[in-house]
Amino acid sequence: MKGLLAARASRYIGFFALLGVLALSACGRAPEPLHQEQVLAFGTLVDISIWGTDAASAQQASAAVISTLNALHHRWHAWEPGPLTEINTQLARGGTVDLAPDQIEVIRGAQALSRQSGGLFNPAIGQLLAEWGFQMDERPADVPPPHPDAVKERVALQPAMDDLQLDGNQLRSRNPAVQLDFGAYVKSYGVDQAIAALRAHGISNAIVNAGGDLRAIGQRGGQPWRIGIRDPRGPGVLASLEIHGDESVFTSGDYERYFEFQGQRYQHILDPRTGYPASGAMSATVVYPGGGVGGGASTALMVAGPDNWLEVVRGMGLKEVMLVGADRTVYLTPAMAKRIHFEIKPEPKTVIGEP
Amino acid sequence: MTRADWLVLLLAIALLPVLYTKYWGAGGPADRARIAANGQAPLEIPLSRNQQLHIHGPLGDSVLEVKDGRARFLSSPCPGQQCVHSGWLARAGDLAACLPNGITLSLQGARPRFDSINF
């Protein structure tokens, strides 16, 4: 009797072991060596993902990234007193400024991008941005937009990057209306410096995402990093793509900074030709190998809108671009159409533009 | 067919919709909210329990609400209130952020669908 019971018990144990194995097979993966951190740096939320290193070295590396970004934030801040406001003060006076090598690099880079974009990316319009109240940390609510005459006046002064003359390390401006505010462009510079800092720490699989401007290197455990691009009118993800090797994904959107006055939305990306917020597009995303042009390109595309975006694509030599128009139509270059995957149903209306 | 056979068949059939939602779902159902506050380790909470959380940021406390499998910013001490206007988040991958207060709220599904979101 006892023996029979034992035999039966062992059979049931076997049966439950089977159930256990089936349950385990559904969830049997070891934790990944993935370190993710989110910090306020560079005036935005910076999202750092590092794969394949132990927690301590990952922490060290991301600390290096944060201090790099914070130093750059101070160095290129357009309104908090610092190196850039000093340069701007001198330029307004018609004086000459001695530049450090990194400052020359950034200014020359921005000049080249501004030229390629046909002036649509114009970091010389600091005065206009200040006029609109976009040169303060939080624009107070219920402040009206500037008077049309004030805007017209600023635009008529035609500040442009080509007004700047660099003689050795000496910078001066032909036009005292030039006030530098690099906006998104300095974010691409910062993200590149952050990736360089990670590489110096021996990290080869990582993402640095500075509020919508990111560069990813390597992979996540043999699988490509997956990037979601935010829906400009909703909390979800509009589209996604996978990163191959070392690539940057830069998005500018009218939702990033804006204010509302009497029901009207005014966003922070200004059209330098009119002095008013660009209105043709909700967001613009550029993908390209390595680092470099990102911030300037996405800003110029926002200004160009669906009517002129292909001119910017050609002028700046871009390959992979997605522009979400004001009516939510999505404009894609053929190369972008090939790799982007929409995450919303129904899929948006798309237009493929041949550059 | 024995009773156990039928049970195996029913369980196998019941397993299929689970697999389809897990591997096919576009922005499928979310089961966790991930809350990241500036410089702190991200916090993951299940969406199954209704609760309100007070998350401390540089400007003060943001109040996050989890209810009926969804999550949102209930209030935040920021001037723009963009995070509150984002409303309820319900699908994996949805994201709302309060940049001034350094807090992001994102929903996660069975596995993280995106490693980083360009917001």
Next chain:
Amino acid sequence: MSETVHSTRDDHRIAWLTALAISIHIAESALPSPLPGVKPGLANVVTVIALIHYGWSTAAWVALLRVLVGSIVIGTFLSPTFALSLAGAVASVAVLRLASWAPVGLFGPVGYSLLAALAHMAAQFWTAYWLFIPHEALLHLFPLLMSAAVIFGTVSGVIALLTLKGLRAGASP
């Protein structure tokens, strides 16, 4: 000096059943497949019958020999296809071992066949995913493949059930 190898009745049985399973296996491999990895798996019928009639160890021999010999005959021995089949066979045999510990008569041929088919497909899929193609896109196939496993596992089970009934009917009068 000569040595005689004595073969037992068991050996003969295993050999015959394996030969049968291999012919089914080869016939199936010639069929076009709508999706990679989707095959009726009718050779499973033989495994299930062997399990119910002769016990687990006979069934295990039949399943593993079928993969080994079948792959040599088709010419896929030690290829990725072979690795996938082997993983599938090992997993289904292991699951059947656990299932055969359950009280006799708890599972019928359909239950065994379904368990074996699901284990076979899952093991094959994850082997393919981890060893050969660790690509996200492959994951989308998984629900489809498991659906196929449920259908074919049931069909094989029903065939085994009918065959066993036939065998008994043929044996009793």
